[in-house]
Amino acid sequence: MVIAVLAFLPFLIEDSQPKVIATDEYAQLGNSINKILQDQRLDGATTGVSIRKATTGEIVYDHFGETRLHPASNMKLLTAAAALETLGEDYRFTTEVLTDAQLKGGVLQGNLYLKGKGDPTLLKQDFDAFAQNLVSKGIKKINGDLIGDDTWYDKIRLSSDINWSDESYYYAAQVSALTASPNADFDAGSVIVEAHANSTIGEQATIKVSPETDVVKIINRSTTVASGTKNITIEREHGTNNVVIEGTVPVGGTVTREWIAVWEPSYYALDLFKKSLTEQGIKFVGSKPKVTLGKAPKQAQLLTSKDSMTLKELSIPFMKLSNNAHAEVLAKEMGKVVYGEGSWDKGLQVIGENSSKLGLDMERIMIRDASGMSHINLIPSNEVTNLLVSVQKEPWYPTFLNSLPVAGVAERFVGGTLRNRMKTEPTVGNVKAKTGTLTAVSALSGYATTKDGELLVFSVLINNDLAAVTPIEDQIATAIANYTK
Incomplete structure (x- = not known):
């Protein structure tokens, strides 16, 4: 009753x-x-x-x-x-590395494609593994472009009703079929930006970005001070990948750390992959090779791939x-x-x-x-x-x-x-x-x-x-x- x-x-x-x-x-x-x-x-x-x-x-x-x-x-x-x-x-996301070219004398005579299918767990080490697999296949040089394929999903990056004030941070990161995470929490589409006090008073704070990427541009307006209360902000400018650090960091103070959402995360993943290729000794040759977004041809050959953890x-x-x-x-x-x-x-x-x-x-x-x-x-x-x-x-x-x-x-x-x-x-x-x-x-x-x-x-x-x-x-x-x- x-x-x-x-x-x-x-x-x-x-x-x-x-x-x-x-x-x-x-x-x-x-x-x-x-x-x-x-x-x-x-x-x-x-x-x-x-x-x-x-x-x-x-x-x-x-x-x-x-x-x-x-x-x-x-x-x-x-x-x-x-x-x-x-x-x-048991569902898994897949990421693929493909080409539409032939390998001749250690040179891939055409484009290399990184095709994302939604995996939010890709780390820098996964891009390293892709590059190592390419080396094992005898690829030493690429006479073509590096192209990211994020067409598995549509081009809308943010869900309805996201506020501008939130877009700078990991919890409102843009969604792409091709993305990357900074660590094993898998906050896809974000980087970790840290501000450390400099050893010299009056100098800018020392900034660290993890993982290292050229997609993010640091604008450092901070100052290291002898003592006092930490008063520092780390925020990305809307519509850009300019990350602005402002305020003061006292010597001996704690590290300020923010998870910053990347604008257009497909380029972020692509940049990490290019760094991995370079670190493994694979060079791009030819006139003005591009790093850009596009769609892998249907006839492209699979070179290597990775399946994510299960759902x-x-x-x-x-x-x-x-x-x-x-x-x-x-x-x-x-x-x-x-x-x-x-x-x-x-x-x-x-x-x-x-x-x-x-x-x-x-x-x-x-x-x-x-x-x-x-x-x-x-x-x-x-x-x-x-x-x-x-x-x-x-x-x-x-x-x-x-x-x-x-x-x-x-x-x-x-x-x-x-x-x-x-x-x-x-x-x-x-x-x-x-x-x-x-x-x-x-x-x-x-x-x-x-x-x-x-x-x-x-x-x-x-x-x-x-x-x-x-x-x-x-x-x-x-x-x-x-x-x-």
Whole structure:
């Protein structure tokens, strides 16, 4: 039986739907959460909370559960489910090196093509391996151009609703079928820029870019000072690859480090490959060889290639670290695989269709991107928990569950974005949930086991908040984990 939980209702505004309901079996849990929701940090905010039994999907607590709210990175729950269903756990991205030329006396008499097919995990060492493989085939010189082929996806680089103020940084990196990452977090399309204090006071800070690339131009306006507070910014100028460093760095101060998104990442990957070729002794000859973008001919011969890690493996950095680039790449890849078009339109269509198959009411949901960066994405918390219940019956569910951050576990690729939250009993190692954060948006949705050993599914979506509200989400998860009937 469902009953209205009347305690603590005075703080709720009038509306046609019940604001707080709970089954009589969970009335005590409902009252505990109602107390939490009286927190002054939620004044003026809208909070949707939905809790279901994992076994049956029955809603046991609902606070504005039918209200559409911005999910932030909880959007990745829908994307991950669609990718695992559509592409499969064993899916891999492929990158190819091809030519349309003959090899004569160690000289490749024509163009060399680097064809990307979406792999967001390519590192400098992978381009080194490509170059080494070419050397092993006897290639010493290239009498032609180096051409990057990124036509696997369309030319639209940024998903809908990305703000200019975000475009400079890794979390809003441009998406291309040909891209590269700076390290094993696989923040595709970005470089790491570090500012170190110079050994001489008054001189510019020492700047390091990883991996080294000529695509990025450093404009250093910084100064090393004897002492004081570090006050330095690192930002890319919009529409360019000029990275401007301004401010002061005190001697003995900590390193300032930013992950900067590259403008047109196809050229970034191509530049890393050219450096690898040079380092392996392969030279370009002829008159004015070009490094440019184009399309590999259909008859081009495959020289070497690399398959990425599996989607099952990729799901760890994707979901644990809430990698936006991975989400958007997966969307385009799903569009390519299902509809032959590597675009956001087709990719988001696949996510919507898969969500519908899982039983979500798509008339109540708006999907504008795959990562949750858009402030126009909308979904009720009841539909988030609906998804979390439904995926349990899928064969790929263990991979989905394993990809979620785990509360209080320090290891980054286990605890992920929850590694510094809920670090004590009964939540540590128990709460497995996806976080979400945007300006004035915070979310936490996942699974928690009660003290009675019952698995519950929950979703907390908070919008229009002007304070730090993650502690409130943690309190709700803790109330679930502490609950006994």
